[in-house]
Amino acid sequence: MRYDVLIIGGGPVGNYLASLLAGKLDIALVERKQSFGGKACTGIIGAESYERLDFPKKAVVNSLRGAVFHSSIQSFEIGRKSPQAYVVDRKVLERELAKRAIKRGAHYFVGTSFMGFKNGKARLQHLKETFEVEARYYVGADGIPSAVAREIGAKSNAEFLKGYELEVIGEFRKDFTEVWVNKEVNPDFFFWVTPVEEDLARVGTFGELSSLERFLRIRNLKPTSMVEFKAGSVGFGWRMPWVRNNVALVGDAALQIKPTTAGGIVFGSICAHNLARAILNYNLELYPKSCAEVMKQVSFGLKVRKIFKGLNQDGIEKIFQILGSDDAIEVIEEYADFDNHLRTFKALAKKPRLLTRLLMISPSLIRALI
Ligand SMILES: Cc1cc2nc3c(=O)[nH]c(=O)nc-3n(C[C@H](O)[C@H](O)[C@H](O)COP(=O)(O)OP(=O)(O)OC[C@H]3O[C@@H](n4cnc5c(N)ncnc54)[C@H](O)[C@@H]3O)c2cc1C
Structure with a gap:
């Protein structure tokens, strides 16, 4: 043949x-x-x-219109009227x-x-x-x-990581995904809760399985209400x-x-x-x-990942304070692009007040991103 x-x-x-x-x-x-x-x-x-x-x-x-971001003590929402993902x-x-x-x-x-x-x-x-x-x-x-x-x-x-994804029954807001960043529960990655229906969501993370089990308890989801469980990997x-x-x-x-x-x-x-x-x-x-x-996008993502890995939860809380501010939400809602995070970052970096606050978190790496 x-x-x-x-x-x-x-x-x-x-x-x-x-x-x-x-x-x-x-x-x-x-x-x-x-x-x-x-x-x-x-x-x-x-x-x-x-x-x-x-x-x-x-x-x-x-269809998802936006996302609700949660740290261990704060949360903010970014959304648009039309489907974003x-x-x-x-x-x-x-x-x-x-x-x-x-x-x-x-x-x-x-x-x-x-x-x-x-x-x-x-x-x-x-x-x-x-x-x-x-x-x-x-x-x-x-x-x-x-x-x-x-x-x-x-x-x-x-860097190769194991990932876990499950489908679980609960109550969810159907048009918003949830992103949870808590380095004390999972130092490797964030958790996501992505609705499929009002009573069904896909929940997952990369890293240790035990951290996903802890997260389910924090999010009030029951491991015994799972209808699917899968493992995979990413590089x-x-x-x-x-x-x-x-x-x-x-x-x-x-x-x-x-x-x-x-x-x-x-x-x-x-x-x-x-x-x-x-x-x-x-x-x-x-x-x-x-x-x-x-x-270019992968290269930018690798730099962001380096920053993420270097931060402790206090650093994450500082980033949440900046990204959850009215100034930042306005910029993100206007420029956010699901597949072009570099564009969103550049729009944020054009706002001197936001840039100064970001630079205080990790000066050398933020400079490298710019
Ligand atoms: C937990 C988790 C969640 C994810 N969530 C998302 C998400 O929400 N959105 C997103 O865009 N990406 C997500 N990804 C990543 C996404 O799954 C991959 O990027 C995507 O599957 C890549 O597609 P691919 O066709 O390149 O490879 P794959 O989907 O891996 O397909 C490769 C295919 O090759 C076949 N194959 C392998 N070896 C052989 C062989 N020797 N002979 C013949 N066939 C072979 C396999 O059976 C497989 O079907 C996630 C990954 C994980 C692990």
Whole structure:
């Protein structure tokens, strides 16, 4: 079997790439699992990016207008009238993208694992049967533990964290997500409570499972009211190179993930778009260069993460005082962009009073951000 492109991994990014290329080139996709979805993921995607990327509406299960931020002693709210983010059903998202790709002519091999490269061909395994597929280009869209990244010798200096996400019954405000920052409960990350319905929310964090258990008690949610529990992982940093010879990495396999929120679907899909363009130009070298904007956002996110890790809860409380002030809320409500945190930060930094107060918290790092 020979194809123009073999995509390894049918998560959102692999399926999205397949949908972009199918009908223009001969595409095949292999997915190890026997059906799509099932990964630990809250499924929050910025509304503007969702429309721009033309993701399927059918996958949207809720719309969010804003967020309520809680520290251990304060809280403030940022919101707009229109939806700022969607909550999606990952299984529906992946299946709908796969359907699009298949209808445009892509060949799908589900329940089939990539085992490695041999003599320029991909070795695949379905049940106990092993076979080879040859392609002009290979794409590793196989997530954090990427076997393709390993095969091409991509190296990483990233910080890898375990993440937990559960669905729990309770009472929630349906159009606002909650963000809880309490370093005494979890020094590694914030907690989120993202409603799917008025009586159902996805709750999660990255770090130790025991901190999530403590948080559930603080938030008055019962572990015994859980209807789903999943674990996964995330990597904040770089895994390079993204291209070696005729092989490219995309999505989580290339760590195209926002270090501020751990969201990876949008950055991965933007990069998939750029990769599709490079493949259609038969020049993979164009791909990393065309992802400069995503790299800039990741780089900014890594600096924010460094600041977050260096702060104790007193520092978090100081940041909350600044971001929860009327001046800051006005700026954030006007400029906040779910997938462009750099833009929001720049808008805040243009207000001298806010900037001076931020500089007092971590002068060198805030200067580095500017
Ligand atoms: C707890 C948690 C919450 C998250 N919440 C959000 C969120 O709200 N919003 C957001 O944008 N992101 C979120 N993320 C991140 C998001 O899940 C990832 O960024 C996203 O799944 C990346 O998509 P992908 O297609 O690159 O990789 P994946 O979704 O990991 O897909 C990779 C696919 O490759 C397949 N595969 C792996 N190895 C092989 C192989 N050898 N052969 C064949 N197939 C293979 C896998 O089975 C999988 O289907 C969260 C992550 C975690 C852990």
